Amino acid sequence: MRLPRFEYIEPINFEGALDLLYIHKDNAKVLAGGTDLLVRMKKGLLKPKIIISLKALKELSYIKKDDSYIKIGARTSIADIIASDLIKKEACALFEACEKIGAVTIQHYRGTIGGNILQDNRCIHYNQSAFHRSGRQPCHKDGGKICYARDASDRCNSTCQSDGATALMALGANITLVRKGTERIIDLDNFYTTDGIMPFAMESNELLKEIVIPIQGGKSSYKRLAYRSAIDYPIVSAGVFLKSSDTSKNEIEDARIVVGAIARAPIFLAKASSFLKGKKFNDISAFKKAADISMDNASTFAVHNVGSTLEYRCAMVSEMVFQALKEAAIVTQE
Amino acid sequence: MATNISFILNGDEISYEVKDHWTLSHLLREEMGLIGTKEGCGNGECGACTVIVDKLAVNSCLYLAIEVEGKIVETIEGLASTSGALHPIQQSFVKNGGIQCGFCSPGMIMSSKALLDKNPDANHEEIKHALAGNICRCTGYVQILESVEAVKNMGGQNE
Incomplete structure (x- = not known):
């Protein structure tokens, strides 16, 4: 399968990349690992005139501890994250999520964490070849007015299937976006919009520089369901974070439950999360209840558009959340 | 350009x-x-x-x-030497039936080589993990995994 023509530019430093984005804006796309971008271009979903490659920007590839934060450069490869003891210890959910991204051949060093969390939403009706899509009216995401996933829907129902995003949102991460002359920090809860067509609150002249994870002393876990253990995208995923109180090690002080691959963005489930506050770490029935609340709340967003049946995926929300909670609790108590 | x-x-x-x-x-x-x-x-x-x-x-x-x-x-x-002798991984695929239609074989062999160059004593799980990104539509996975495992016992002959 051939790529459409484009002009390839390789800036030698970060400033150079920002300058190019400032000039070309919507006409340009940023290439890191290419495992998502090039596939979309081959299918004719994206037709950038300019490709700005981050190949030479080694300064965007790092994992470091800074006070009570873990800072990860946007171009850090998935393989580097898996190999990091710091991530494994302080942000286990991210380690578990990265381990499941793609397959080793893609992970090794082509895929990057920045690319993973900035991957566009997917839908079985949209992520198809140009030939497939040419046979029918374009959908919302393709510039049309129809949604094939949900009858009579006036908006796009594509799904965010990023593993990294779900885990990072559970960890309460925020990201640094830079454009020429200015930079801003935004937490992932606000970064992901609920718009299927434009899933991120990001301008076309902005570049993702860094991901910052607060070290809060809690434990996290990530579980996902996919057809195969490798290559496939998740059809349901759950990232959880549990923190014990300072006074009683067996009491949950803070909980964050995030469910991915169900809605247009990973969703933070406020009701299920707050239900766990004050509960005991060995209270399995409380985890079961929180998982069921998660399923009830998340199911309202689910659309039949990433494979498998809707009923099965919704039922599995409960199971994935339950497994993730159990694992985070076991690790906390060790 | x-x-x-x-x-x-x-x-x-x-x-x-x-x-x-x-x-x-x-x-x-x-x-x-x-x-x-x-x-x-x-x-x-x-x-x-x-x-x-x-x-x-x-x-x-x-x-x-x-x-x-x-x-x-x-x-x-x-992979093959200049004299035409096959690489041990290739020999092993031939000997152990790791090739059926042959379309996935170059990819399987290159993935295996990257693994074995780094970790010559890779165990069964590590081999499976390294080949997880390669699909064989003849579904001859068992023979492929056996072929890669067998390379270990060949001691790099003909290299």
Whole structure:
């Protein structure tokens, strides 16, 4: 399968990349690992005139501890994250999520964490070849007015299937976006919009520089369901974070439950999360209840558009959340 | 636009004028005629196009040709010795029935080589993990895994 023509530019430093984005804006796309971008271009979903490659920007590839934060450069490869003891210890959910991204051949060093969390939403009706899509009216995401996933829907129902995003949102991460002359920090809860067509609150002249994870002393876990253990995208995923109180090690002080691959963005489930506050770490029935609340709340967003049946995926929300909670609790108590 | 790049391909220094939108698999197959590397899905899902770049197995269909500048590329064509003797991994695939239709074999063998070069004593789980990105539509996975395991016992003969 051939790529459409484009002009390839390789800036030698970060400033150079920002300058190019400032000039070309919507006409340009940023290439890191290419495992998502090039596939979309081959299918004719994206037709950038300019490709700005981050190949030479080694300064965007790092994992470091800074006070009570873990800072990860946007171009850090998935393989580097898996190999990091710091991530494994302080942000286990991210380690578990990265381990499941793609397959080793893609992970090794082509895929990057920045690319993973900035991957566009997917839908079985949209992520198809140009030939497939040419046979029918374009959908919302393709510039049309129809949604094939949900009858009579006036908006796009594509799904965010990023593993990294779900885990990072559970960890309460925020990201640094830079454009020429200015930079801003935004937490992932606000970064992901609920718009299927434009899933991120990001301008076309902005570049993702860094991901910052607060070290809060809690434990996290990530579980996902996919057809195969490798290559496939998740059809349901759950990232959880549990923190014990300072006074009683067996009491949950803070909980964050995030469910991915169900809605247009990973969703933070406020009701299920707050239900766990004050509960005991060995209270399995409380985890079961929180998982069921998660399923009830998340199911309202689910659309039949990433494979498998809707009923099965919704039922599995409960199971994935339950497994993730159990694992985070076991690790906390060790 | 065309750019002149130089890289090392199967031990030989190569200089080639590549277009910006060429992938590495396009360069190898369509331009240089090295059709040993197969292109299956072209989307990074099947692993048939796997080649080794700087000792790491990558999908050549999702690797821009222009980005191999200065890198060391190994393809299936580079495995056999100059006298024509097959590489131990290839021998093992032949001997243990790791090849059926043969379309996935170059990718399987390159993924296996990247693993065994790094970890010659890889266990069954590690082999499975390393080959997880390669699909065999004949579903001959058991023989393929056996073939890779058997390489360990061959002691690198004929190298």
